[in-house]
Amino acid sequence: MKQELRKTPRQKLPEWKALAKHQKALKNVQIKDLFTHNPKRFDEFHLNHESIMFDYSKQSITLETIEKLTQLAKACDLEGWRSKMFGGEAINMTEDRAVLHCALRTKDTRPIMVDGQDIMPQIHNAMDKVKSFSEKIRSEKKYTHIVNIGVGGSDLASSMVYEALKYYSDREINIHFVSNIDGTDLMETLRLVDPEKTLFIVTSKTFTTQETITNAHSAKAWLQGELKRTDVSNHFVAVSQNIELAKEFGINDEHIFPIWDWVGGRFSLWSSVGLPFCIAIGFDNFQKLLDGACSMDEHFKNAPLERNMPVLLAMIGIWHRNFVKLPAISITSYDQYLWRFPAYIQQLDMESNGKTIDRNNARISYETGPMVLSDTGTNAQHAYFQTIHQGSSVIPCDFIIVAKTHNPIEGHHNKLLANAIAQTKALMDGRDNENPHKSFAGNRPSNTIILDELSPYNLGMLLALYEHKIFVQGIIWNINSFDQCGVELGKMLANQIIDEFDKDIDDIKSDQSTLGILNYINNK
Numbered sequence: 336m337k338q339e340l341r342k343t344p345r346q347k348l349p350e351w352k353a354l355a356k357h358q359k360a361l362k363n364v365q366i367k368d369l370f371t372h373n374p375k376r377f378d379e380f381h382l383n384h385e386s387i388m389f390d391y392s393k394q395s396i397t398l399e400t401i402e403k404l405t406q407l408a409k410a411c412d413l414e415g416w417r418s419k420m421f422g423g424e425a426i427n428m429t430e431d432r433a434v435l436h437c438a439l440r441t442k443d444t445r446p447i448m449v450d451g452q453d454i455m456p457q458i459h460n461a462m463d464k465v466k467s468f469s470e471k472i473r474s475e476k477k478y479t480h481i482v483n484i485g486v487g488g489s490d491l492a493s494s495m496v497y498e499a500l501k502y503y504s505d506r507e508i509n510i511h512f513v514s515n516i517d518g519t520d521l522m523e524t525l526r527l528v529d530p531e532k533t534l535f536i537v538t539s540k541t542f543t544t545q546e547t548i549t550n551a552h553s554a555k556a557w558l559q560g561e562l563k564r565t566d567v568s569n570h571f572v573a574v575s576q577n578i579e580l581a582k583e584f585g586i587n588d589e590h591i592f593p594i595w596d597w598v599g600g601r602f603s604l605w606s607s608v609g610l611p612f613c614i615a616i617g618f619d620n621f622q623k624l625l626d627g628a629c630s631m632d633e634h635f636k637n638a639p640l641e642r643n644m645p646v647l648l649a650m651i652g653i654w655h656r657n658f659v660k661l662p663a664i665s666i667t668s669y670d671q672y673l674w675r676f677p678a679y680i681q682q683l684d685m686e687s688n689g690k691t692i693d694r695n696n697a698r699i700s701y702e703t704g705p706m707v708l709s710d711t712g713t714n715a716q717h718a719y720f721q722t723i724h725q726g727s728s729v730i731p732c733d734f735i736i737v738a739k740t741h742n743p744i745e746g747h748h749n750k751l752l753a754n755a756i757a758q759t760k761a762l763m764d765g766r767d768n769e770n771p772h773k774s775f776a777g778n779r780p781s782n783t784i785i786l787d788e789l790s791p792y793n794l795g796m797l798l799a800l801y802e803h804k805i806f807v808q809g810i811i812w813n814i815n816s817f818d819q820c821g822v823e824l825g826k827m828l829a830n831q832i833i834d835e836f837d838k839d840i841d842d843i844k845s846d847q848s849t850l851g852i853l854n855y856i857n858n859k
């Protein structure tokens with residue numbers, strides 16, 4: 336029998352109950368009718384911050400919904416938690432850590448204290464080191480192949496930013512990313528590089544991650560073989576908090592770039608973890624990326640909640656997840672340079688908010704982080720958009736559009752933009768047809784986010800927008816968005832299972848299915 340969970344405090348809030356009631360009242364509302372009844376709807380339901388525009392008019396919400404969502408955010412003390420985060424309190428309570436990725440991009444010169452120490456001088460020193468090292472690599476051209484070895488937060492954001500800002504990159508330096516423990520990832524990369532001119536960046540906060548350390552050792556062995564010498568230390572640098580293990584691996588002290596436990600892996604691109612893309616695009620562009628993020632941080636800190644872009648983006652997500660009860664979201668970016676954004680955003684959102692235990696250690700009885708579908712437009716349209724248009728679940732969409740392209744080949748960009756806009760319209764309007772297979776119910780919600788162009792500054796704003804969206808949702812759900820306990824069990828079991836290969840089947844103690852799989856593989 337399915338056990339009913341006790342209602343957790345969030346659901347007992349009058350503001351939560353008011354939203355549940357409000358949703359019932361809006362159940363039959365058609366988005367397109369909201370436009371018919373209000374000629375100023377677009378004006379009222381869009382927001383600009385510098386060169387980013389957020390249109391949330393194609394949502395089945397009213398101004399009353401926004402007011403009620405804002406009241407819920409206030410009741411959950413969003414403003415208090417926001418101050419705690421920016422102030423350096425240990426809001427990642429399961430790991431007893433502060434959450435200070437915003438400190439990496441602040442222009443505020445005031446000290447930020449962690450464990451009685453001002454962290455700002457450490458940040459500035461690290462950035463100076465990244466600046467001088469990247470400038471040296473860019474000017475000398477001694478290394479023309481940079482291979483970042485890292486996984487998860489030590490790979491995804493860095494590779495995404497590199498691809499997103501490739502237009503600004505030095506094409507004489509090739510940046511590669513190796514993340515998978517599958518030897519194919521490393522081998523196919525090594526086939527592309529010249530050993531003499533290759534620099535490996537081992538990015539691992541802990542320097543214990545199995546994938547990264549295995550790849551790093553194999554890369555080192557390969558290089559030793561290719562260069563026919565054992566000391567290859569001048570081909571390796573590390574980004575890590577674990578200086579001892581990085582040194583033990585053979586990396587010189589001065590080539591270890593710091594990272595701190597108050598920066599979560601998936602929020603770390605603003606630190607030395609950004610070294611690979613900094614080498615590609617140069618430090619000035621890295622600084623612009625930081626400045627863009629800082630601008631969004633300031634907006635997030637200071638704008639009233641009902642005119643606050645990350646808060647609105649987050650709260651509309653809360654509306655869908657907890658009141659309309661929708662299981663997934665889709666985020667499509669209509670710019671090819673953002674082709675790695677899907678993998679990045681999946682980790683950012685799903686590793687942060689895929690939780691079911693609240694901050695009081697109680698199991699929660701409402702929905703939290705949604706499944707995130709993501710791809711670039713128009714590719715997504717030819718892949719999963721059938722479900723978006725006619726599937727049995729409504730999947731709210733974010734359309735990220737870039738108004739000006741870096742590559743204005745005649746006849747392309749307008750078609751790309753037209754496709755994006757057409758999707759939002761098709762989802763809202765639907766279409767009646769006498770053939771039921773060809774009819775579209777419509778009334779499917781979407782947000783449109785428009786960047787003037789994909790510059791480092793604008794990308795910084797966009798990424799900070801989504802970081803803060805995820806933070807806000809974590810606060811409403813009363814979960815810790817900054818740990819990732821859920822990935823640990825699989826890692827531990829993988830280490831145990833390694834020992835079972837080549838054992839006699841009678842000596843392995845496991846469940847039937849696992850035994851069957853091991854037996855099958857061992858006989859191959």
Ligand code: F6P
Nearest residue numbers: 486487488489539540541544600
């Ligand atoms: O996926 C789990 C995780 O712990 C991520 O949070 C982290 O970004 C990644 O592994 C890599 O960790 P590290 O930088 O310590 O190698």
